[in-house]
Amino acid sequence: MLASRLVKHSEHFPEGESLLSANQVASKELKPSIDVESSQETVGGSSTEYVSLQLRIFKMTLVVTAFSVLFTIIFFDFHAAMSLLVGAFSGILYLRLLAKSIGSLGKESSSVSKFQLLVPVLLILAVIKLPELQLLPALVGFLLYKPSLIIQFLIEPSA
Template identity: 50%
Template sequence: MDSYFRLQRRLLVATMLLSAVVVLVTAIAGSLATAFSLLVGSVAGMLYLWLLSRSVTRLGENSRRLSRTQLLVPVVLVLVASRLPQLSILPALLGFLLYKPALILQAVFDS
């Protein structure tokens, strides 16, 4: 379990660093509104990743199935992005998906 917690921490840090770089580059090269949408989406992605890893940790202890709580995160993100005029849906969704490249990079660096 100790190596799993280290991997979990590395994934969260890698997602945070990648999100920070992408948001910073977008703020410099693009618009601040797009960068803000990316930031909100990436925070939602990190929350999703954290909830998923917490659910996987509990999988062996108490239950035999994954929790569905983390599935609410993208739904709430889309609802909030569609209701608030300050957020754009597409950059928010792209920000949410920034945890995926961090997972791929982590797999490449581990092998």
């Protein structure tokens, strides 16, 4: 848009040519202000920060899972607690695969992998095939990573 204004300006006014040539000289003299080394340090720092965030989220998911399984054993039966535990571990596996896919985004791939979507399908197939597992507690267990994400971002000071 700016270039079209300069070209129109140079068609109507003869001094516009000098303005256009002055802008071209000025743009050739400009040097990029991005320091490659400092941007690589920032990327390295953000990747270690991302890894530490992943570890905190996994730890929080394990804590939420432990409390949920204890609650389920106390107020419900043992099979419901085992179903919840199987679902929670499949949710942790899903979260790990998703984090790995997001971590490689931009470095190795340009889109998020869909491989992690097999985990809930395999969970449902396992619940269907194994009679001692129950569907509803397994699905609730699978979704236990979501409250841990919410808790982590509520207690995170820099969020």
